[in-house]
Amino acid sequence: MARCKFCGKNISWLxxxxxxxxxxxDGTTHDCEEKKNSLNSIKSMTSSSLSAEExxxxxxxxxxAGANSKKKKK
Numbered sequence: 001m002a003r004c005k006f007c008g009k010n011i012s013w014l015x016x017x018x019x020x021x022x023x024x025x026d027g028t029t030h031d032c033e034e035k036k037n038s039l040n041s042i043k044s045m046t047s048s049s050l051s052a053e054e055x056x057x058x059x060x061x062x063x064x065a066g067a068n069s070k071k072k073k074k
Contacts, residue, residue, distance in 0.1 A: 007035070012025075
């Protein structure tokens with residue numbers, strides 16, 4: 001049995017086409033308040049809210065991580 005990572009209840013998964021749906025033990029769709037609260041607390045940012053220096057530092061970090069992973073593969 002799988003467990004919901006938000007509330008800890010036992011759930012099972014049903015595949016509907018390409019989408020997986022969490023089901024509770026009685027067959028109803030699992031939708032807990034903890035999940036809703038977690039999804040509502042996601043912070044969204046626009047690219048205009050970041051300075052050019054912050055974007056450059058972020059891109060440099062991504063490029064550095066990519067270079068390190070290529071070295072490990074060889």
